[in-house]
Amino acid sequence: MNRFWALLAMEVRLQLRQPAAVLLLIALPLLLGPGAMLAGEQWTSSTEEATRGSPDDDDVLRVRADEPFASWVQSDDRLELVTEGEVTDDATLDEDEVWAAVAVDGREVTITRDHQLAKSRQVRKRIRAVVVRQSRAERDAALTAVGLVPDDEIWRLRDVSHDAEAAQGGRDLGKLLPPLLMFTLLLGAVYTAFDVITGDKERLTSETLLTTSAARSSVLAAKAVVVAGAAVLAGTAWVAGVVSAHALGIMGSADELQRALGALSPGTVLLVECLVVLLGLQVAGAAMGVASWVDDYRSGSMVAGPVLLTLLAPSGLPMIDSLELSWWVVLVPVGNVTVAFRDALAGELTALGGGAVLLVSLGQALGAFAVGHRLLAREETFTGTADADGRRGMGRFGPDAALTFVIAMLVFWFLGTLAQRVDLVAGHLFSQALFAGIGVGAVAFFGAPWARLRLARPRLGDAVASVLAGMCTSGVAATLFLLQERLLPGGMRLGEQFSETLGTVGDSLPLTLLLFALVPGVCEELLFRGGLLGLADRDLPPLPRVLVVAAAFAVMHLSAYRLVPTFLVGCVAGALVLRGRSLWCGILLHVTHNAVSLSGPALFDVEERDLIPSDLAVAGMLALALAGLVALVGRGRSE
Amino acid sequence: MSAVIAAHDLVKVFPGPEPVRAVDGLSFEAHRGEVFGLLGPNGAGKTTTLRMLVTLLAPDAGTASVAGHDVVTSPDAVRASVGYLATTTGVYGRLTAREMIETFARIQGVAAPGKRADELIERFDLGDYRDQRCARLSTGNKQKVSIARAIVHDPPVLVLDEPTTGLDVLVAQTFLAFVEEMREAGKCVVYSTHIMSEVERLCDRIAIVHSGKVLATGTLDELREQTGEHYLEAAFIRLVEGRR
Numbered sequence: 001m002n003r004f005w006a007l008l009a010m011e012v013r014l015q016l017r018q019p020a021a022v023l024l025l026i027a028l029p030l031l032l033g034p035g036a037m038l039a040g041e042q043w044t045s046s047t048e049e050a051t052r053g054s055p056d057d058d059d060v061l062r063v064r065a066d067e068p069f070a071s072w073v074q075s076d077d078r079l080e081l082v083t084e085g086e087v088t089d090d091a092t093l094d095e096d097e098v099w100a101a102v103a104v105d106g107r108e109v110t111i112t113r114d115h116q117l118a119k120s121r122q123v124r125k126r127i128r129a130v131v132v133r134q135s136r137a138e139r140d141a142a143l144t145a146v147g148l149v150p151d152d153e154i155w156r157l158r159d160v161s162h163d164a165e166a167a168q169g170g171r172d173l174g175k176l177l178p179p180l181l182m183f184t185l186l187l188g189a190v191y192t193a194f195d196v197i198t199g200d201k202e203r204l205t206s207e208t209l210l211t212t213s214a215a216r217s218s219v220l221a222a223k224a225v226v227v228a229g230a231a232v233l234a235g236t237a238w239v240a241g242v243v244s245a246h247a248l249g250i251m252g253s254a255d256e257l258q259r260a261l262g263a264l265s266p267g268t269v270l271l272v273e274c275l276v277v278l279l280g281l282q283v284a285g286a287a288m289g290v291a292s293w294v295d296d297y298r299s300g301s302m303v304a305g306p307v308l309l310t311l312l313a314p315s316g317l318p319m320i321d322s323l324e325l326s327w328w329v330v331l332v333p334v335g336n337v338t339v340a341f342r343d344a345l346a347g348e349l350t351a352l353g354g355g356a357v358l359l360v361s362l363g364q365a366l367g368a369f370a371v372g373h374r375l376l377a378r379e380e381t382f383t384g385t386a387d388a389d390g391r392r393g394m395g396r397f398g399p400d401a402a403l404t405f406v407i408a409m410l411v412f413w414f415l416g417t418l419a420q421r422v423d424l425v426a427g428h429l430f431s432q433a434l435f436a437g438i439g440v441g442a443v444a445f446f447g448a449p450w451a452r453l454r455l456a457r458p459r460l461g462d463a464v465a466s467v468l469a470g471m472c473t474s475g476v477a478a479t480l481f482l483l484q485e486r487l488l489p490g491g492m493r494l495g496e497q498f499s500e501t502l503g504t505v506g507d508s509l510p511l512t513l514l515l516f517a518l519v520p521g522v523c524e525e526l527l528f529r530g531g532l533l534g535l536a537d538r539d540l541p542p543l544p545r546v547l548v549v550a551a552a553f554a555v556m557h558l559s560a561y562r563l564v565p566t567f568l569v570g571c572v573a574g575a576l577v578l579r580g581r582s583l584w585c586g587i588l589l590h591v592t593h594n595a596v597s598l599s600g601p602a603l604f605d606v607e608e609r610d611l612i613p614s615d616l617a618v619a620g621m622l623a624l625a626l627a628g629l630v631a632l633v634g635r636g637r638s639e
Numbered sequence: 640m641s642a643v644i645a646a647h648d649l650v651k652v653f654p655g656p657e658p659v660r661a662v663d664g665l666s667f668e669a670h671r672g673e674v675f676g677l678l679g680p681n682g683a684g685k686t687t688t689l690r691m692l693v694t695l696l697a698p699d700a701g702t703a704s705v706a707g708h709d710v711v712t713s714p715d716a717v718r719a720s721v722g723y724l725a726t727t728t729g730v731y732g733r734l735t736a737r738e739m740i741e742t743f744a745r746i747q748g749v750a751a752p753g754k755r756a757d758e759l760i761e762r763f764d765l766g767d768y769r770d771q772r773c774a775r776l777s778t779g780n781k782q783k784v785s786i787a788r789a790i791v792h793d794p795p796v797l798v799l800d801e802p803t804t805g806l807d808v809l810v811a812q813t814f815l816a817f818v819e820e821m822r823e824a825g826k827c828v829v830y831s832t833h834i835m836s837e838v839e840r841l842c843d844r845i846a847i848v849h850s851g852k853v854l855a856t857g858t859l860d861e862l863r864e865q866t867g868e869h870y871l872e873a874a875f876i877r878l879v880e881g882r883r
Contacts (some may be wrong), residue, residue, distance in 0.1 A: 006745035010734070017733035208729035208785075211693045212746045213719035213792065 003214040007222035011196055015226060024191050025230055029184045029237035034245035173268070174342025175318045181235055181276065182315040182334065185283045188234025193227045193287035197376060198294055220376050224369060227291075228284035235276035243269060271344055278337050278361050279315075285368025286311055292375035310555070318342035325353045333364045425515065432523035439523075439531030452534030453526070458582035465629045466576050466585040470592025472626040473572055477565035477597065479619035484561060513595050521591030528553045528570065529577040529586040546574030569593055572630060579634030642668035643706055643796055643827035644675070644692065650700035651687050651851075661687040663851035664701070669829055669844075671795070674822050676842030677831040678875065684851035685831040686726070689800050692829070693723045706795055719747070722789035726801045728781040730788070732774030736765050739773055740787045747792035759787040779810035786817060797821055797828045803837065815841060835872045845871075847878050854878045 015021045200206040209219055314335035317323055325343055330336050330353070340357040343349040443452055458466070528549055536545045550570030557566045569590070576585040644667075651662040662684040669675035677685045690696040692703055694714040703710045706720035730739055740759055744752035760769050763783040768776055773784060782802070789797065799818070803811040818841055821828055830841060838845055838859075845862060847854045855865055855878055866874040 003746050003748060006742060010731075010742045010746070013738070014731060014733050203732070204725070204727045205729050205731055207695060207723070207725050208731075208743075208788065209746075210695055211718055211721065211723040212743065213715055213748060214746050215715055 004218040004222060007209075007214060007218055008225055011222050011226040012229075015192065015195070015230070018195070021192065021195070021230075025188050025234045026237045028187070029234045030241040032184060033180070033238045033241035174338075174345040177272070178275070178279075178315040178318055178338035178341060179312065181238060181272075182279060182283070182312050182338075184238040185231045185235045185276070185280050186287070186311060189227055189231035189280070189283045189287035190290070192230035193284070193291035196223045196226055197288065197291035216377065220373055223376065224284070224288060224373060227288055228281055228369075231280035231284045231287070232277055235280055236273065239269065239272050239276060268345060271341065275337060275341050278358075278365060279334060281365035282333055282337075282361070282368050283311060285365060285370075285372040288369070288372030289375045292372065292378065310551075313555070314338070325349070325357070330356050330360050333361075333368070336364075337361045428515065429519065432519050436523040436526040439527035442531040443534060448535055452537060453530045454534065454577060454581055454583045455530075456582050458580050458584045458588075462576075462580040462582065462585055462633045463588055465633045466580070466588040467592045469572055469576060469626055469629040469633075470589040471596050472622040472629065473569050473589065473593045474596035475622040476619050476626065477568060477593070479615050480565045480568065481561070482615060484564065509599060512598060516598055517591050517594035521587050521594060524553070524556075525573065525577075525583060525586045525590050528556075529573055530583050533574060533577060542578055546571055546578065549574055572626060575630050576633050579630065581634065585633060641670075643671050644669040644704070644829060646688070646692065646701070646703040648701035649688060649691060649698050649703055651684075651691060651696060652699050661851055662691070662698075665848065665851060665853055666701075667846045667853060667856060669827050671827050672822060672825045673843045674818060674828040674830055674841045676838045676845040677829065677848055678833065678835075678838050678842075678845050678871075679848035680833060680879065683848040685848055686800055687851075688848070689723075689798050689829065689831055692717075693721050693798055694718055719792070720794050721796045721798055722792070722794040723798045724785060724789050724800065724802045726804050728778070728785040730773040730776075730781050730784050733772060735770050735772050736760065736776065736780070736784045737769040739784055740791055743788045744791045749792055755791060756787075759791060763787050778805055779807065779813075782806060782810065782814065786814070790821075795826060797826055799828065800831045801833070802830075803832070803834070835870075835875065839871055847875060849879050 015025075200209065210216065311334060314332050315338050317329065317332065317335040318338045318341070323329065323339060325336075325339050329339050336357045340349055340354060344354065440453070443450065532552060533545060533549045536549065550567050550573075553570035553573075554563045554567035557563070573586040573589050576589055577583055579585075646668070647666050649662050649665045650660070653659040653661055665684065665688055667675070667677075677688065679685050687696065691698050691710060692705060694710050694717050697711060705717045708716040708720065710717050734742065737756055737760060741752050741756035744755045749755050760766055763786065765780065765783055765787070768780055773781060776784065797818075803814055806814060815837065818828060818830065822841075822843075830837075832838060842859070844856065844858055846856045847862070855862060857865065859871060862871065862874050862878075863869060866877045868874040868877055
C-alpha cells in the first residue's frame with residue numbers, strides 16, 4: 001500500500017510540475033464555464049432581437065422571412081393560433097403572404113411565411129412546432145381554428161406545463177450543462193491520460209517504473225486514480241466557475257439562461273457534482289484505454305478528435321425534449337446520466353429511474369475503467385512490441401485517416417451552418433465537392449499511392465451486385481427508421497426537413513436524384529471508402545477498418561436518428577469496396593441507396609405509418625439478400 | 640556455485656503479419672560476483688532477453704529465474720532483486736535528482752528513503768545538482784541519477800543494457816569502474832553490449848548471441864581457443880559468419 005501512495009504522489013507531483021496541466025485542469029475550466037454561458041447568452045439575445053422585431057415596437061413582433069420559423073419561439077411562450085384563412089393541402093402560398101397570427105402573452109404577433117416554404121403541407125408541419133408548447137385545450141382550439149382535426153395522429157404531441165418556472169429552469173440547466181461539462185471532463189481526462197500513459201511510453205520512463213518491485217497493479221492503479229482525479233478536478237473547477245459567476249451576478253440576462261441559473265440551489269450544485277463524478281469516471285476509463293492503445297503523442301492527438309466527438313455526442317441527448325428516461329436511454333453511456341440529470345433538475349426523475357441510472361452508470365464507469373485498465377495492463381502498452389532490434393513499433397493506428405476525418409468534420413460543420421444561412425443547394429454542392437477534395441487531397445498530402453483510392457473499374461458482376469445491394473440497404477434502412485421511431489421519437493421529422501430541402505429545387509425528380517443521390521454517392525465515397533479506407537490500409541485489419549470508417553461516415557451525418565442506418569450503409573459499402581477492390585462498388589451502392597430512398601416515397605406515395613410485423617420480415621429477407629450479395633462480390637478472383 | 644540467473648531455452652516471438660522470433664531457445668547462467676556479457680550485433684535478441692529477465696516481457700517458452708525467483712510466477716520478487724538500466728537513462732525530467740532517487744527508494748520499499756537518497760547523491764558526486772530537474776542535467780549526470788535509482792534498494796543482481804550508449808569517454812570510464820566495483824561487492828551483473836573493448840575489460844564470461852541463439856559461451860580465453868582467433872572481434876566475426 002505504501003508503494004501505491006509513493007507512486008500516486010509521484011504521478012501527482014509530475015502533473016503539478018506542468019504549467020499546461022494546471023492551466024487545463026483548473027484555470028481553463030474556471031473560465032470556460034462563465035465564458036460559454038456568456039456566449040450562449042449573447043447568441044440568445046441577438047437571436048431574439050433579430051426575430052422579434054424592433055425594440056420600440058413592443059406590441060407587434062414580426063418574424064423575418066429568412067429565419068427558420070421555430071427558432072424564435074421560446075419554450076415557455078403561451079401561444080395561441082389565430083387563423084386568417086383556411087390552409088389546405090397543396091395550396092401554394094404567395095411570397096410574403098400573411099396566413100396566420102399568433103398571440104404571445106397577449107401581444108399580437110404577425111408571422112410571415114418562411115421563403116423556403118412552398119407547400120401548405122410543410123407549413124402545416126411547422127405549425128406543429130408551435131402548438132407543441134400549448135396546453136391541450138389551447139392546442140385543439142388553435143388547430144380547429146385553422147381547419148385541422150385536433151385528434152389527427154400528427155398532433156399527438158406532448159403537453160408541457162408552463163406553470164412550474166423552477167422545474168423549467170432546472171430542465172433548461174439540465175439541457176445546457178452536460179455538453180459543456182463533458183468538454184471540460186474530456187479535456188482533463190484525455191490530456192492527463194496521454195501524459196501519464198502515452199507520455200511514459202514516449203519518454204521511455206515506463207521501463208524505469210515497471211522494473212521496480214512495486215506490483216504492476218499498483219503502478220496502473222496510481223495512473224488510473226490520477227486520470228480520474230484530473231477529470232473530476234477539471235469538472236469541479238468548471239462548476240465552481242459557473243456558480244461563482246452566477247453568485248457575482250456576472251451572467252444571466254437572457255430568459256432561458258436566467259431561468260436555468262435560477263435553478264442553481266446548493267442541492268442542485270451537489271447533484272451537479274455527482275454528475276461530474278459519474279461522468280468523470282466514465283470518461284477517465286475511456287481516455288485510459290485510448291492512451292494505452294496509441295504509442296506516441298502524435299498518434300494520440302490524431303485519435304483524440306474522434307474520441308472526443310464520440311463521447312461528447314450522447315451528452316446532447318437531454319436536448320431532445322421528447323426523449324424520456326426509457327429503458328434504452330438508461331443503457332446509453334453518458335446519455336443516461338445526462339438525461340437523468342435533466343429530469344432530476346426538473347423534478348421529474350422517479351426513484352426507480354434514478355436508481356437504475358445510478359446502478360447502470362456506475363457499472364458502466366467501472367466497466368470503462370476495467371477496459372481501460374485491461375488495455376493499460378497489456379505488455380505492449382509500456383514496452384512496445386519490440387522488434388528484432390529491440391526497438392519499439394506498435395502500429396500506427398491510422399493517424400492519417402483520423403486527421404483527415406477531423407478536418408472533414410470541421411469543414412462539414414462550418415459549411416452546414418453556412419448552407420442553412422445562404423443557400424441549401426449551393427451549400428450542399430460546395431460541401432460535397434469539398435468532401436471529394438479532402439478524400440483525394442488526403443491521399444496526395446500523406447504521400448500514399450493513388451492505388452489506395454481503388455479507382456479501378458469493377459467487374460460487371462460486382463457492379464450489378466453493388467446496385468442490388470443499394471436497393472436492399474434502402475429497404476433495411478427504412479425499417480430501421482421505423483424501429484427507431486419507437487425508441488427515439490422524432491426521427492421522422494428528418495424526412496420532413498429533407499422534403500423542405502427538396503422543395504427548394506422544385507418537383508423535378510431527375511434533378512433531385514442528381515443532387516442528392518449521384519453527387520453524394522460519388523463525393524462522400526471518395527472521402528470515406530476512397531481516402532479514409534485507403535489511408536487506413538496499412539494500419540488496421542479489414543474488419544476494424546470497415547467498421548471504423550463506417551462509424552466515421554455515420555457520425556459525419558450529424559444526426560442521432562441517422563446514426564444506425566448510415567452505419568449499416570457504411571459497413572456494406574466498405575465491405576463491397578474491399579471485396580470488389582474498386583471504389584465504384586461503393587459509389588454504385590451509395591447512389592442506388594440514395595436514389596431508391598428518395599424516389600420511393602415520391603413515386604409510390606408512401607405514407608408515414610407505424611412498424612408492422614411484415615416490415616420486419618421483409619427487412620430480414622433484404623438483410624439476407626444483402627449478405628449474399630456482399631459474399632458474391634469479389635468471389636472467384638484469381639489472387 | 641549455484642547460478643543467480645538461470646535462463647533455459649527462452650523463446651520470444653513478436654506477432655504480426657510476419658512474426659519475428661526475437662529469442663529462439665536461448666540459455667545461459669550467471670553467478671554471484673561475476674560480470675556476464677551478452678555480446679551480439681543489433682537485432683541479436685539481447686534486449687529482448689534482458690526484458691524477459693526483468694519481467695517486462697513474458698517468455699513464450701522456456702524458463703528463467705533470478706535470485707531463485709521464477710520470472711513468470713514471481714515477477715514482483717524478481718524485480719525486488721534486480722536493478723535495471725536500459726539503453727536510455729529513463730529519468731523523469733520533471734523531478735529533481737534527489738526527488739527521483741528518493742521517490743524510487745520509496746517505491747522500492749527502502750526503510751529510510753531520504754537518508755538513502757543522500758548517501759547515493761554523495762557517492763555519485765551529484766551534490767551540486769541535487770535540486771536541479773533531471774531534464775536540465777547533462778547526459779552523464781542523468782546516467783548517474785539513473786544508476787543511483789537502479790541500485791537504490793541494493794539489489795543482488797544488476798541488468799545493464801548497453802549502458803554506455805551516448806556517454807562521453809570520461810563518463811563511460813566512470814561507469815565501467817562502477818561495474819567493477821559492483822563485481823567486487825559480490826553482485827551478479829549481466830552486461831549487454833556490442834562494444835568489444837568493454838567486454839574485454841569487464842566480462843568474466845561471455846555469451847555470443849546471434850539471431851536469438853547463443854553461438855558460444857565461455858571466458859575470453861575459452862572463446863579464443865574455440866575459434867583460434869586472438870582478438871575478441873575476430874572471434875566474434877568467425878562465430879557469427881560461421882553461422883551464416
